[in-house]
Amino acid sequence: MTIDLEMAEIINVFFQESDEGLDAMESGLLSLEGGSDCEAINTIFRAAHSIKGGAGTFGFGEISKFTHAVETLLDQMRNGTRGVSAETVQVLLQAVDAMREMVALARAGTPGRPAAADAVGARLIEILEGPVDPAEAPTTTAAPEAVATPEPPAQAPAAAFAAGPLVQPAAPGGPAHWRIRFVPHASLFETCNDPLRMFMQLESLGRLTVQVFSKGVPALTEIEPTQCHLSWTLDLHGAVTQEQLVEVFDWVDSNSSIGYERLDEPGSPGNLPAPAVRAPAPMPEPPSAPTAAVAPAAAAAPEGPTAAPASRANVDASSIRVGTEKVDALINLVGELVITQSMLGRFAEGADAGKDLELLRRGLAHLSRNTRELQESVLKIRMLPISFSFNRFPRLVRELSRKLEKKVELRLRGENTELDKIVLEKIGDPLVHLVRNSLDHGLESPAARIASGKSETGVLELNAYHQGGSVIIEVKDDGAGLDCTKILAKARERHLLADDAVLSEEQIHNLIFLPGFSTAESVSDVSGRGVGMDVVRRNITDLGGHVQISSEQGRGSTIRIRLPLTLAILEGQMLRVGRETYVMSLVSIIETVQPRPDHLHTVSGHAELFKHRDEYLPVLRLHEIFDIEPDSRDIASGLLVVAESDGRRVAILVDELQAQQQVVIKSLDRNYKQVPGLAGATIHGDGTVALILDVPSLIAKFSARTAASVGRAA
Amino acid sequence: MTATILTVDDSASMRQMVSFTLKRAGYTVVEAADGVEALNYARTSAVDLVLTDVNMPNMDGISLVRELRQLQAYKFVPMLMLTTESGQDKKMQGKAAGATGWLVKPFNPEKLLATIVKVL
Amino acid sequence: MTVVHKAVEEVKQQYLSFILAGEQYGVDVVRVQELKGWDSVTRVPSTPPYVLGVINLRGAIVPVIDLRIRLHLGQAPYGPATVIVVVRVPGARGERTVGLVVDAMNSVHDIAPSAIRPPPSLPGKVDDRFLEGIMVEGGKLMLLLDVAALVTSSIEDG
Numbered sequence: 001m002t003i004d005l006e007m008a009e010i011i012n013v014f015f016q017e018s019d020e021g022l023d024a025m026e027s028g029l030l031s032l033e034g035g036s037d038c039e040a041i042n043t044i045f046r047a048a049h050s051i052k053g054g055a056g057t058f059g060f061g062e063i064s065k066f067t068h069a070v071e072t073l074l075d076q077m078r079n080g081t082r083g084v085s086a087e088t089v090q091v092l093l094q095a096v097d098a099m100r101e102m103v104a105l106a107r108a109g110t111p112g113r114p115a116a117a118d119a120v121g122a123r124l125i126e127i128l129e130g131p132v133d134p135a136e137a138p139t140t141t142a143a144p145e146a147v148a149t150p151e152p153p154a155q156a157p158a159a160a161f162a163a164g165p166l167v168q169p170a171a172p173g174g175p176a177h178w179r180i181r182f183v184p185h186a187s188l189f190e191t192c193n194d195p196l197r198m199f200m201q202l203e204s205l206g207r208l209t210v211q212v213f214s215k216g217v218p219a220l221t222e223i224e225p226t227q228c229h230l231s232w233t234l235d236l237h238g239a240v241t242q243e244q245l246v247e248v249f250d251w252v253d254s255n256s257s258i259g260y261e262r263l264d265e266p267g268s269p270g271n272l273p274a275p276a277v278r279a280p281a282p283m284p285e286p287p288s289a290p291t292a293a294v295a296p297a298a299a300a301a302p303e304g305p306t307a308a309p310a311s312r313a314n315v316d317a318s319s320i321r322v323g324t325e326k327v328d329a330l331i332n333l334v335g336e337l338v339i340t341q342s343m344l345g346r347f348a349e350g351a352d353a354g355k356d357l358e359l360l361r362r363g364l365a366h367l368s369r370n371t372r373e374l375q376e377s378v379l380k381i382r383m384l385p386i387s388f389s390f391n392r393f394p395r396l397v398r399e400l401s402r403k404l405e406k407k408v409e410l411r412l413r414g415e416n417t418e419l420d421k422i423v424l425e426k427i428g429d430p431l432v433h434l435v436r437n438s439l440d441h442g443l444e445s446p447a448a449r450i451a452s453g454k455s456e457t458g459v460l461e462l463n464a465y466h467q468g469g470s471v472i473i474e475v476k477d478d479g480a481g482l483d484c485t486k487i488l489a490k491a492r493e494r495h496l497l498a499d500d501a502v503l504s505e506e507q508i509h510n511l512i513f514l515p516g517f518s519t520a521e522s523v524s525d526v527s528g529r530g531v532g533m534d535v536v537r538r539n540i541t542d543l544g545g546h547v548q549i550s551s552e553q554g555r556g557s558t559i560r561i562r563l564p565l566t567l568a569i570l571e572g573q574m575l576r577v578g579r580e581t582y583v584m585s586l587v588s589i590i591e592t593v594q595p596r597p598d599h600l601h602t603v604s605g606h607a608e609l610f611k612h613r614d615e616y617l618p619v620l621r622l623h624e625i626f627d628i629e630p631d632s633r634d635i636a637s638g639l640l641v642v643a644e645s646d647g648r649r650v651a652i653l654v655d656e657l658q659a660q661q662q663v664v665i666k667s668l669d670r671n672y673k674q675v676p677g678l679a680g681a682t683i684h685g686d687g688t689v690a691l692i693l694d695v696p697s698l699i700a701k702f703s704a705r706t707a708a709s710v711g712r713a714a
Numbered sequence: 715m716t717a718t719i720l721t722v723d724d725s726a727s728m729r730q731m732v733s734f735t736l737k738r739a740g741y742t743v744v745e746a747a748d749g750v751e752a753l754n755y756a757r758t759s760a761v762d763l764v765l766t767d768v769n770m771p772n773m774d775g776i777s778l779v780r781e782l783r784q785l786q787a788y789k790f791v792p793m794l795m796l797t798t799e800s801g802q803d804k805k806m807q808g809k810a811a812g813a814t815g816w817l818v819k820p821f822n823p824e825k826l827l828a829t830i831v832k833v834l
Numbered sequence: 835m836t837v838v839h840k841a842v843e844e845v846k847q848q849y850l851s852f853i854l855a856g857e858q859y860g861v862d863v864v865r866v867q868e869l870k871g872w873d874s875v876t877r878v879p880s881t882p883p884y885v886l887g888v889i890n891l892r893g894a895i896v897p898v899i900d901l902r903i904r905l906h907l908g909q910a911p912y913g914p915a916t917v918i919v920v921v922r923v924p925g926a927r928g929e930r931t932v933g934l935v936v937d938a939m940n941s942v943h944d945i946a947p948s949a950i951r952p953p954p955s956l957p958g959k960v961d962d963r964f965l966e967g968i969m970v971e972g973g974k975l976m977l978l979l980d981v982a983a984l985v986t987s988s989i990e991d992g
Contacts (some may be wrong), residue, residue, distance in 0.1 A: 006734055007731075007734070009730075010727055010730040010731050011727070013727040013730060014725075014727035014728075017725055017726060017727050043771075046724075046769050046770075046771065049769050049798070050724070050725050050728075050769070050799075053725070053728065053767075053798060053819045054725055054727055054728055055820075056819060056820030057728065057731060057819065057820040057821065057822075058727070058731070065907065092794060120730060189790070190783070190789075190812060191793075191809060191812050191813060191814050192790055192791065192792040192793065192814040192833070193814055193815070196832075199832065199834055201832065215785050250815070251809075251814060251815030251816070254806055254810075272730050329763070580876075580877060625879070626880070627879060627881035628879070661818065666893075666894075666895045666897070668878075668888070668895060669926075670877075670894070670895065670930075671758075671894065671895060671897055671925070671930045671931050671932060672885075672888065672895075672897040672930075672932075673895050673926070673989055673990070674988060675878060675879070675880055675881065676880060677879065677880060678878070678879075681876070681888060681895045683890050683893065683895075687890050688874055688876060688890065689876035689887075689888050689889065689890050690876065690893060691878065
């Protein structure tokens with residue numbers, strides 16, 4: 001049904017807005033630590049208010065109820081009745097987490113209230129009921145509200161209709177005769193309240209008789225047509241309650257006088273047309289909350305969750321919010337493309353070779369540029385700023401540093417650096433792990449830092465920038481750096497290394513990327529175990545990226561991640577083996593060398609090694625793995641492409657290197673299936689297909705073959 | 715000639731819900747994301763009804779009503795505020811600014827349409 | 835009193851027929867996307883011998899299967915009459931577009947389902963997993979291929 005689809009779409013928008021609102025609340029709350037800020041509190045309040053309203057409208061009662069308490073607390077803070085304390089901010093941050101969880105549950109189709117929300121909810125109510133410390137300096141000039149205690153959650157609107165004493169209790173079913181005296185103020189029309197319409201509403205409730213009093217109407221020459229000079233007496237017969245009548249006149253209560261009289265019951269006290277006075281809203285009773293049950297936990301603010309706050313669904317997989325500038329740019333480019341096309345089209349009709357050829361060439365160059373720009377523009381649509389990922393870190397670092405009792409200053413740079421949506425999503429968890437590592441193992445305790453002559457506060461820097469066709473993300477800390485001795489010892493202990501192996505400092509550093517490696521004395525629950533650096537590296541290489549670590553013992557470490565700007569396009573090196581051309585991602589290529597025969601060695605009769613600088617690299621004969629007839633089987637007459645993946649380096653033998661170019665990646669498994677050794681395919685300018693090499697699986701295939709042939713030889 | 719309704723709310727989902735409900739009922743709808751946008755629109759185009767949220771950035775609903783009432787074309791256009799039930803004083807402030815009435819949030823589509831019929 | 839019997843028109847199905855090693859084969863026209871002449875195919879390593887490679891079909895990467903090799907009919911050289919029948923069949927990720935190399939095109943036939951006989955097990959002939967049935971058309975035997983089963987098995991079992 002289209003209607004349900006439309007509603008579902010609107011509810012989706014609500015979820016997205018809620019995510020954004022929760023983000024705004026979180027960053028607003030974090031900024032309150034620096035000092036109470038009127039504007040920030042207002043923003044936070046509005047965000048909560050919006051979420052509450054939307055949740056109620058779209059049927060998410062739990063979220064609405066929960067947010068109501070949050071909103072009430074924020075309201076007190078914004079009008080000055082309650083001061084901003086670190087504790088309140090902490091509880092509100094936890095409330096934001098709980099709300100995130102509830103939104104996620106609602107989004108998944110299973111709306112509910114998780115246990116965490118109960119704890120935080122109870123704490124909120126405690127605070128609301130507890131003593132209030134009014135703000136020292138009133139942050140707003142709002143009139144002091146009479147209400148210092150929370151409003152009851154969603155009461156039926158009827159409770160608000162405390163207009164005047166009730167003459168009679170609701171007469172269920174029985175017919176009544178009401179006399180209503182309606183005396184509007186002269187200004188009634190200025191608010192566009194139309195007596196006629198109100199009377200029509202009354203008419204739908206029963207039998208209505210209307211009597212108008214026009215004595216108040218001034219002489220024609222003095223009449224002010226925008227003023228109301230009439231009043232009415234209305235008689236209504238029907239099974240009508242006073243509440244129903246009050247509802248009809250609800251909007252005009254403040255700019256008219258209304259009196260209700262029930263005439264059918266003898267002895268009912270008349271209710272003269274005194275100006276209707278709204279009885280002050282009854283002091284709302286404190287909402288019944290299960291405080292008793294949660295008392296022990298409520299003693300101190302509940303411990304924040306050690307896991308990262310409920311996953312942020314800003315970066316939602318199924319839809320993208322695109323800035324209008326990007327769309328406008330696209331529209332312009334398509335316009336240019338159409339013009340260029342038509343320009344060239346004209347040549348199809350009678351070209352005069354020679355002069356026209358030059359114009360044709362120029363037109364084609366235009367076209368080529370247009371198409372390239374269009375392509376870049378379209379790809380940019382999927383790009384989002386890395387701030388989406390970086391945004392979780394202020395909170396994370398704050399909580400972790402508290403937990404670890406370390407002082408940390410977080411610096412974020414390059415938050416506007418854009419990268420592909422999917423890359424952004426997938427780099428999130430690895431970054432979190434790296435940051436945790438830095439905090440847990442890298443940065444020292446304040447005491448240790450002072451002892452080694454450093455400042456008490458450690459610095460953790462997250463930096464992102466573009467370089468060529470890649471995005472570089474750096475995680476830098478000025479902590480203890482990597483301890484080579486410890487790493488070597490651990491590696492030897494785990495038999496990851498031969499006892500006599502001699503490694504360069506860089507090689508020792510890279511040992512931490514080996515599976516199961518962890519030098520932590522105790523497995524702290526902060527970084528955990530198992531999700532080691534090897535998984536981080538795997539995640540990064542799966543994205544077509546590259547990670548390396550550089551460190552100076554005692555001074556700190558820098559982890560440098562290189563990621564492709566987009567997953568759809570690759571910076572590729574074309575290469576040829578025999579009659580076949582392949583593309584290899586530039587990111588995996590360290591360098592290409594012309595091998596010197598004296599650098600080539602054969603071990604045990606078949607394993608071929610190439611001495612590259614200080615390393616011995618295995619030679620991977622691409623022609624063997626792919627069963628191609630090469631130009632020559634002699635390594636010395638070919639080229640060796642030194643490639644790296646997962647910390648392993650190989651030298652790939654090819655016949656010739658061709659151009660470097662950007663290629664569009666097309667998958668093989670759409671119509672066929674994954675082929676080991678290949679990452680996909682691309683289409684050349686001439687229309688032919690070139691295959692893209694996948695270095696990690698190539699290396700795996702190679703290792704398997706080598707092992708097999710060793711087995712055979714044995 | 716169908717009636718044109720201007721709906722003002724900083725929440726896109728709320729705007730869309732109101733818009734969707736009203737359009738289905740045959741009204742023409744114009745959306746604005748805050749008071750400033752609404753006012754800019756109103757300066758050059760008239761509508762038959764204004765529905766506005768109260769809590770909005772840049773210009774809140776009550777200020778919007780006040781400003782709109784200054785425009786010749788909007789002196790006698792009914793204006794309804796979308797308010798939460800806790801805002802009793804907001805209702806009064808709204809009336810003082812010139813609002814015709816209000817609609818309490820959260821509301822369902824039926825309530826919205828029934829309320830519109832009271833003024834259109 | 836005359837009783838007139840009106841024969842009920844049977845709904846016929848359309849089949850595209852092609853020649854492969856002298857035999858006539860038919861595939862349901864619904865599966866056929868287009869016909870292509872022989873084109874340059876990029877070899878893909880680590881694939882079974884009947885997967886010749888992939889071609890560029892208006893920007894899509896489409897695998898090409900040599901039906902002769904697949905059905906063990908002996909390989910033949912490719913020439914100007916060689917046709918690639920591009921079919922669309924259900925696959926692991928939605929629909930797969932695959933090219934099948936045949937010797938030559940034949941024609942399109944309207945076939946009444948009642949005329950189709952179940953495939954006999956002919957030793958040494960086509961694997962009957964891939965046959966929907968057989969029939970006689972224009973005096974010649976036509977083997978009806980279950981192209982979906984054929985393609986899926988060629989890719990997944992390969």
